[in-house]
Amino acid sequence: MLKKLVAANWKMYKVQIDVSDFFGKWNRLETPKEEIAFFPQDPLIPLAKSLLRPGEKVGGQNCSERKEGAFTGDTSPYLLKNVGCEYVLIGHSERRHVFGEKNEVMGPKLKNAMEAGLRPVYCVGEKLEEREAGKTIEVVFAQLEALNGLSATGYDIAYEPVWAIGTGKVAKPEDASLVHGKIKEWLEEKGLGEDARVLYGGSVKPDNATELLSSSGIDGLLVGGASLDPESFHKIATAV
Ligand code: 13P
DSSP, X not given: OOOOEEEEEOTTOOOHHHHHHHHHHHTTSOOOSSEEEEEOOGGGHHHHHHHOOTTOEEEESOOOSSSSSSOTTOOOHHHHHHTTOXXXXXXXXXXXXXXXXXXXXXXXXXXXXXXXXXXXXXXXXXXHHHHHTTOHHHHHHHHHXXXXXXXXXXXXXXXXXXXXXTSSOXXXXXXXXHHHHHHHHHHHHHTOOTTOOEEEXXXXXXXXXXXXXXXXTOOEEEESGGGSSHHHHHXXXXXX
């Protein structure tokens, strides 16, 4: 059984000085007992990696479904691995809904990332109108189809309801637990994700982290805004 994973998705925030400042403060705080991973913008990865404490990890926010070639603006998972990443986010809702990445590209991205030696955190989640139409499970299961054909181990899942991301509206722990349980049932039925942790993401803050992290089926957290500040992220990472 892997430890819970508490991950910081820094999105398109921070420059070099901010990363140095963050770790200057973070490294003076007690090392959390959960596994910790940081997802900075790509050019900040080597700097972040150089400042990590033993056991803390770094990952990319996205990667290409291709290994290398004339693909201007894309990042190969082989490069992410080469600069010290252990993880990569695939299918984050901002990739799907701001940049229009289709679910069909997720399977090839996952496969490529795993072949490069990374552990993907595959993000799924429904939009508000889908939730209101009672389609949460249907939408999440359709997104999970991208895992078909992968090996049984070597990746995690993040359930991030789109309506909860950056909005301050957090899913009720019992609602998140229900979806996490369904995701686990789906994985078990397909013989997939034998070691997969299912993380929750969407408006996680120091004051809701304890309840979320101790709810059934929630194996970690993927934190956006509240991970930018070391004290706030530390409170979340040590919430249980
Ligand atoms: P917020 O924590 O800012 O809602 O972002 C969640 C998220 O998208 C993490 O990947």
